[in-house]
Amino acid sequence: MKRIGAILDDLYPEPSIPLYHHDPYTLLVAVALSAQTTDKKVNEVTPALFELASTPEQMYELGQERILELIHDVGLAPTKARNVWTAAGQIIDAGGALIADWDFLESLAGVGHKTASVVMTQAFGVPAFPVDTHIARLAQRWGLSTSANVTKIEADLKKAFPRDTWNRRHLQIIYFGREYCPAQRHDFASCPVCSFAATKKRAQLEASTKTSRRRWSRPFRQNSIHRSEPDIPGGPARSPNDRSYSTSTRQ
Numbered sequence: 001m002k003r004i005g006a007i008l009d010d011l012y013p014e015p016s017i018p019l020y021h022h023d024p025y026t027l028l029v030a031v032a033l034s035a036q037t038t039d040k041k042v043n044e045v046t047p048a049l050f051e052l053a054s055t056p057e058q059m060y061e062l063g064q065e066r067i068l069e070l071i072h073d074v075g076l077a078p079t080k081a082r083n084v085w086t087a088a089g090q091i092i093d094a095g096g097a098l099i100a101d102w103d104f105l106e107s108l109a110g111v112g113h114k115t116a117s118v119v120m121t122q123a124f125g126v127p128a129f130p131v132d133t134h135i136a137r138l139a140q141r142w143g144l145s146t147s148a149n150v151t152k153i154e155a156d157l158k159k160a161f162p163r164d165t166w167n168r169r170h171l172q173i174i175y176f177g178r179e180y181c182p183a184q185r186h187d188f189a190s191c192p193v194c195s196f197a198a199t200k201k202r203a204q205l206e207a208s209t210k211t212s213r214r215r216w217s218r219p220f221r222q223n224s225i226h227r228s229e230p231d232i233p234g235g236p237a238r239s240p241n242d243r244s245y246s247t248s249t250r251q
Contacts, residue, residue, distance in 0.1 A: 004167075004197060011175075012175050014174040018043075020047060020050075032087070049067070056091040082109070094150065099125075125167065138173055138181055140202065141194055188203045199209060
């Protein structure tokens with residue numbers, strides 16, 4: 001783990017949060033909006049949103065319909081607009097301030113453990129290790145976790161890395177995944193980490209999956225028996241450049 005940590009620290013000594021924000025509340029909103037949406041797209045809509053509403057009171061006063069108008073370009077915009085507006089009301093009812101409390105954060109509309117973890121670690125400095133699908137993929141590639149369960153992967157990563165590195169480590173892994181360790185067409189041999197950390201079994205598994213995708217992607221010739229193309233099991237894998245803090249509408 002020291003070797004992986006040293007590589008990440010060398011490449012990204014001070015990783016910045018990839019979402020536009022200027023305080024804990026705006027970070028919460030930005031992370032909530034990033035579900036199934038690129039950071040780039042979120043960063044295109046949040047400046048105008050935060051110019052009009054950068055506090056829970058202003059957001060609630062803005063109203064759900066106006067919020068939707070401002071964020072309509074992001075994925076799942078109607079649901080997110082409703083959640084952002086509802087969460088603003090919940091924060092107001094609780095006293096108006098966003099507090100560093102796990103139960104409180106996870107009680108807010110549209111906020112799950114991952115989003116709460118991002119806010120706790122990046123806004124309040126509380127050691128945490130947010131895990132999204134991309135961090136989970138790299139953890140499995142690097143042999144840091146063999147689980148498919150996000151909760152177990154988080155626990156495994158916390159065991160793998162010192163507590164005082166968690167807050168920067170999850171950002172470093174996100175950036176590394178984008179630049180060096182993509183989901184598709186990944187060359188294990190040339191990867192700065194996979195080249196020594198990935199198991200042969202993992203490399204073979206991904207190679208076989210890649211071959212399977214190529215086979216399914218070949219043109220399907222229709223005839224009198226087969227009148228339509230077969231469904232592709234699982235569908236195409238997503239690129240890590242497509243998402244960052246995104247997994248679902250309630251993260």
